[in-house]
Amino acid sequence: xxxxxxxxxxxxxxxxxxxxxxxxxxxxxxxxxxxxxxxxxxxxxxxxxxxxxxxxxxxxxxxxxxxxxxxxxxxxxxxxxxxxxxxxxxxxxxxxxxxxxxxxxxxxxxxxxxxxxxxxxxxxxxxxxxxxxxxxxxxxxxxxxxxxxxxxxxxxxxxxxxxxxxxxxxxxxxxxxxxxxxxxxxxxxxxxxxxxxxxxxxxxxxxxxxxxxxxxxxxxxxxxxxxxxxxxxxxxxxxxxxxxxxxxxxxxxxxxxxxxxxxxxxxxxxxxxxxxxxxxxxxxxxxxxxxxxxxxxxxxxxxxxxxxxxxxxxxxxxxxxxxxxxxxxxxxxxxxxxxxxxxxxxxxxxxxxxxxxxxxxxxxxxxxxxxxxxxxxxxxxxxxxxxxxxxxxxxxxxxxxxxxxxxxxxxxxxxxxxxxxxxxxxxxxxxxxxxxxxxxxxxxxxxxxxxxxxxxxxxx
Numbered sequence: 001x002x003x004x005x006x007x008x009x010x011x012x013x014x015x016x017x018x019x020x021x022x023x024x025x026x027x028x029x030x031x032x033x034x035x036x037x038x039x040x041x042x043x044x045x046x047x048x049x050x051x052x053x054x055x056x057x058x059x060x061x062x063x064x065x066x067x068x069x070x071x072x073x074x075x076x077x078x079x080x081x082x083x084x085x086x087x088x089x090x091x092x093x094x095x096x097x098x099x100x101x102x103x104x105x106x107x108x109x110x111x112x113x114x115x116x117x118x119x120x121x122x123x124x125x126x127x128x129x130x131x132x133x134x135x136x137x138x139x140x141x142x143x144x145x146x147x148x149x150x151x152x153x154x155x156x157x158x159x160x161x162x163x164x165x166x167x168x169x170x171x172x173x174x175x176x177x178x179x180x181x182x183x184x185x186x187x188x189x190x191x192x193x194x195x196x197x198x199x200x201x202x203x204x205x206x207x208x209x210x211x212x213x214x215x216x217x218x219x220x221x222x223x224x225x226x227x228x229x230x231x232x233x234x235x236x237x238x239x240x241x242x243x244x245x246x247x248x249x250x251x252x253x254x255x256x257x258x259x260x261x262x263x264x265x266x267x268x269x270x271x272x273x274x275x276x277x278x279x280x281x282x283x284x285x286x287x288x289x290x291x292x293x294x295x296x297x298x299x300x301x302x303x304x305x306x307x308x309x310x311x312x313x314x315x316x317x318x319x320x321x322x323x324x325x326x327x328x329x330x331x332x333x334x335x336x337x338x339x340x341x342x343x344x345x346x347x348x349x350x351x352x353x354x355x356x357x358x359x360x361x362x363x364x365x366x367x368x369x370x371x372x373x374x375x376x377x378x379x380x381x382x383x384x385x386x387x388x389x390x391x392x393x394x395x396x397x398x399x400x401x402x403x404x405x406x407x408x409x410x411x412x413x414x415x416x417x418x419x420x421x422x423x424x425x426x427x428x429x430x431x432x433x434x435x436x437x438x439x440x441x442x443x444x445x446x447x448x449x450x451x452x453x454x455x456x457x458x459x460x
Contacts, residue, residue, distance in 0.1 A: 280328020
């Protein structure tokens with residue numbers, strides 16, 4: 001059965017249903033899961049197209065709610081065609097595109113419409129969109145919500161691109177008043193400038209020099225602000241790419257006080273550590289920075305305890321020249337890591353050794369991200385009525401990340417040469433095979449996901 005084919009059923013000896021892995025037959029009708037039957041139910045209509053995958057694991061497709069696609073405007077960095085193929089190759093069936101690094105940024109209704117137009121006919125997986133909160137765009141927020149935006153992102157520090165300026169406390173109070181009662185969510189790049197002891201400038205080609213320039217205190221101060229705003233306005237708030245464990249106590253205290261506050265971390269913070277970053281290896285640079293091994297262990301513990309809700313890629317590619325590979329200057333290099341295709345395998349490689357179960361994988365990589373975007377009534381689970389979005393993979397199989405197997409546009413990534421556990425065999429989006437064993441459907445089969453304005457105010 002070739003990519004692009006619609007299928008009527010998937011059969012496997014290992015289907016992840018809730019907390020159980022068992023033989024099952026997933027019946028699909030009009031792109032939705034119709035029924036999930038025990039595999040002993042063999043009386044399938046002879047005309048059905050049944051994909052039998054033996055004992056490969058079938059589970060919900062990954063929902064990656066933190067992806068920078070950069071189209072329109074910076075398509076030399078990435079684009080919908082390449083990003084969504086990479087997603088499909090990694091078992092990701094839904095992405096949510098960040099509002100910045102494209103030109104124009106998604107900060108007005110007309111810019112949102114331009115973004116969707118650019119994405120039309122190019123997506124191999126389903127795509128939803130974040131809007132942005134910047135100074136003086138408060139009157140654009142509710143129109144964007146009504147048009148189907150998934151929520152909003154803001155920065156408390158320079159974003160890295162001038163067309164997406166960061167907000168002040170005053171801007172945030174204005175935005176929060178606009179978002180109250182809408183059920184929408186505000187995502188925070190939670191770093192803030194702090195007073196730092198004056199030190200002699202270190203060698204910019206050493207990672208430690210860059211790490212010292214973005215201390216934990218920057219995240220801690222920002223998250224104190226977010227927690228206070230979240231409690232005051234009772235607007236859903238979400239911390240993106242938490243790298244430091246120091247703010248976890250602030251987050252927990254706010255939640256206990258009733259703040260609808262959620263938090264994500266990323267694959268690079270859980271996989272890479274500061275101690276192992278070579279000189280001049282600017283492919284490791286991101287903001288907030290990759291911190292030390294002790295901090296990484298605490299991130300894993302917080303994830304296991306439910307203090308961190310989800311794990312995402314924060315796929316943020318650029319052209320190789322922007323990484324300053326010639327000079328190896330960590331201070332000047334663009335901050336961003338490319339990993340969209342490898343998130344499931346990166347996560348499982350370590351999580352499987354730390355006592356995480358396959359149901360934990362679904363909760364952390366599928367269900368919680370879908371809930372954040374209010375897509376959890378159609379994405380992130382194997383239930384009748386849900387979209388038939390499936391990843392079929394081999395959790396035990398090891399493979400090596402090689403440049404020729406990378407599908408995103410620019411191949412530079414810190415994961416080159418890594419041996420990862422868990423290889424994707426096929427990816428199905430709404431009942432159609434979009435990826436199978438290195439091949440893609442001939443046409444993009446993804447669609448735009450417009451989030452209903454009738455959102456729930458409940459926290460995750």
